[in-house]
Amino acid sequence: MKQDYFSSNNIKHIDYKDTDILKKFINANGKIMNHKRTGVTSKNQRALALAIKHARFMGLLPFVAK
Amino acid sequence: MEDNTKNSDARIYEVGYLLSNSIEEADVALEYGNLKELISSLDGEIVSDEMPRDIELAYTIEKIIANKKHKFDNAYFGWVKFAMDPEKVLELKKKLDLDVKIVRFLILKTVRENTIATKKFVAGGAVAKKYTPKVRAEGEEAPEINKEEIDKEIDAMIEA
Numbered sequence: 001m002k003q004d005y006f007s008s009n010n011i012k013h014i015d016y017k018d019t020d021i022l023k024k025f026i027n028a029n030g031k032i033m034n035h036k037r038t039g040v041t042s043k044n045q046r047a048l049a050l051a052i053k054h055a056r057f058m059g060l061l062p063f064v065a066k
Numbered sequence: 067m068e069d070n071t072k073n074s075d076a077r078i079y080e081v082g083y084l085l086s087n088s089i090e091e092a093d094v095a096l097e098y099g100n101l102k103e104l105i106s107s108l109d110g111e112i113v114s115d116e117m118p119r120d121i122e123l124a125y126t127i128e129k130i131i132a133n134k135k136h137k138f139d140n141a142y143f144g145w146v147k148f149a150m151d152p153e154k155v156l157e158l159k160k161k162l163d164l165d166v167k168i169v170r171f172l173i174l175k176t177v178r179e180n181t182i183a184t185k186k187f188v189a190g191g192a193v194a195k196k197y198t199p200k201v202r203a204e205g206e207e208a209p210e211i212n213k214e215e216i217d218k219e220i221d222a223m224i225e226a
Contacts, residue, residue: 013181059123
């Protein structure tokens with residue numbers, strides 16, 4: 001089973017400005033990946049989804065790509 | 067004593083903002099200074115910040131300024147983390163809403179600690195270990211390798 005990326009890298013707060021990290025969890029169309037694919041814990045998946053949405057609002061990540 | 071009670075009410079917030087790309091590069095620093103001054107004037111204590119830098123936006127942002135629609139493909143993105151009274155943050159929001167140079171902004175509750183982790187985990191967190199050859203004690207020599215024995219072992223592995 002895949003390990004939680006945030007726990008294994010000791011990231012306690014998922015920041016919307018960290019686009020390099022957030023980009024790992026969106027697919028080619030810019031959609032947020034399923035938690036089955038990301039392998040992160042439910043708590044972190046919720047925080048991750050929120051961070052991606054904040055980044056989208058600020059124009060750092062796309063709502064739709066392609 | 068009074069200061070302590072004042073600080074206990076304060077919460078840590080962060081404001082991320084996009085400055086219009088129509089302003090000159092030199093004026094960006096001025097706007098950045100103005101925002102920090104505004105936060106200080108509302109009894110905010112600045113924790114950390116970053117200078118606005120020109121970024122290419124992921125999509126075109128539209129904003130109506132003075133009854134005219136403006137489109138932005140580039141903007142200056144910056145952020146400030148500060149401690150402030152929750153009631154004062156509403157005032158800050160109202161003031162930022164009126165600022166025409168700010169295309170968009172986002173006020174979030176956060177923590178005092180640094181939350182950006184990217185710099186620590188360049189290249190996906192895989193940090194190559196530096197190779198350090200083992201230093202052999204003096205007089206100790208590498209054990210001789212017997213080719214025949216190794217061949218036999220390999221044969222045994224293949225058979226198994």
